[in-house]
Amino acid sequence: MRRLRRALFAALAAWILFSPGLAQLAGIELPFVRPWIMFKDVGIGVLKGDFVATSLNGAEVRLTPLQVLGRSRYPIEAQPYRFENRVFADKDVKRFVADYCARQEGRIADLRFEGRVGAGPSWRPLVVGGLCERA
Amino acid sequence: MSEIARSVDPLTRAPSGSPLCGSPPPLLREGGKGPQFSSPACGGGVERSETEGVARSALKAGAGLIDRLGAEIETIALRQGSTRAAALVRIIIALLILAKWSEEFALFRADHIGLIVLSPIYFGAALLMLAGFRTKAAVFAMSLVLGLLYFGYGKLGGVHEWAHHHCYMLLAVTALLNGAPCEKSYSVDRWLALRRAARQGCDPPAERGFTWAQRLIVLQMGALYFWTAIDKTEPYFLNGQRLERIFEWAYAGHPLYDVITAPPLLAAASCLVVGLEYFLGYALIAGRMKRAAFVIALGLHVLFYWLLKVDTYSATMIALYLLYADPDRVHRAIDAMHGRAA
Secondary structure, eight states: OHHHHHHHHHHHHHHHHHHHHHHHTSOOOOTTOOOOOOSTTTTTTOEEEEEEEEETTSOEEEEOHHHHHTOSSOOTTSOGGGOTTOOSSHHHHHHHHHHHHHHTTTTEEEEEEEEEEEETTEEEEEEEOOTTOOO | OHHHHHTOOGGGOOOTTSGGGTOOOGGGSTTSSSOOOOOGGGSSHHHHHHHHHHHHHHHHHHHHHHHHHHHHHHHHHHOEEESHHHHHHHHHHHHHHHHHHHHHHSTTTOOSHHHHHHHHHHHHHHHHHHHTSSHHHHHHHHHHHHHIIIIIIIIITOOGGGSSHHHHHHHHHHHHHTTSOTTSSSSHHHHHHHHHHHHTTOOOOOSEEEOHHHHHHHHHHHHHHHHHHHHHOSHHHHTTHHHHHHHHHHHTTOTTHHHHTOHHHHHHHHHHHHHHHHHHHHHHHHTOOHHHHHHHHHHHHHHHHHHSOOTTHHHHHHHHHHHHSOHHHHHHHHHHHTTOOO
16 A cells, blocks of 8 residues: 555656646647646737728728727637637638728728737737728 | 655654665665676776766766655655645635536536536535535545546537636646545544544544645646746747737726736736746745745735636635645644644
């Protein structure tokens, strides 16, 4: 019993201390190995910057992504990966602004975005125009 | 570990002369059965003797290290102490599990056959674990339920909310509590044992047991800090950009957005968090600088709770620091709080 307890302790201690290295250093992802990567994906697909709406007479108005969505905050009570307006590719920006463009139809000449989007380990620059143009 | 090794419980103290008492490791004893080295005078010249000298030193150091490690494992695995800290953790973890999953398991929400079946097992195990009645069986059943939630639903079934790090910590701690005598204090089981002892005219059962599982929980906490610090030791975290992304999600539209997302503040906070996590990883795994670790960890986890949506994570980690303290010290502190002499 003494030996068993000692062996069990040593095995569990080694597993607890070193198993995360399998995923985090060797890149071996197994369902029963817990890598201690926390909050790493939070903010992926989130826009940071300004939308620039050009009116029919040429005046420009700068809007935050939240203003374009018509929200005061992101839905922080839910998990970030459940947010349906995340931007992974440039075409996703059109989906992001679809409701805004529908509301502003006939009142703006152009809508473009100038800023960054959460991608990979950090951000990626994102400048895209003609967002309200119909395909 | 060495602090624990120094404070060997009298019940498990090894006899004088054993490896636990600091005698030379067997491999290094004179005349022992350890490796034999030829003398430089026996041939090979100066170069060979130098090589042999280095090899001998390395072998001695390696053997000494393995021996010390074995002795430490022996000490920790067989150490006994008060069961009050483990019992308090059992109660707090049961409450956190109830806080985390009860709504999902309430019958009006559980509309999937698996959840309907699991629902009474979940509530039964959680409440028994909380009360400490049939504690061993309750903790075991709860470990199975949490394992199913994390691995089955979370990892394989795509319910990502149940595969988060805070869920894993609740699972890991509950699973490890199976090895802790957490039923011996603050439980209905203890109350029944006391009544039985009184009926039979025996002394009250001691609130003591093996503490190896508690030590494993502390190692789990240390590993968490260490590996998360490893993950964050990269330019994009240290320059504040990863934190900026997290705060963009959490604070966009907030009145304090401009202050909280100021780049110099984010970079400084990122570096500080990584530094503190390395420190806590070291302090918990090595069992050193406990007072500083308590204060820093409390501050850090309260800050996480205040700034971000961390669910049960901070509360779990703060509660687990009860196990980082010496179990007998926790026992004496509780006695002192009740006005009883230690």
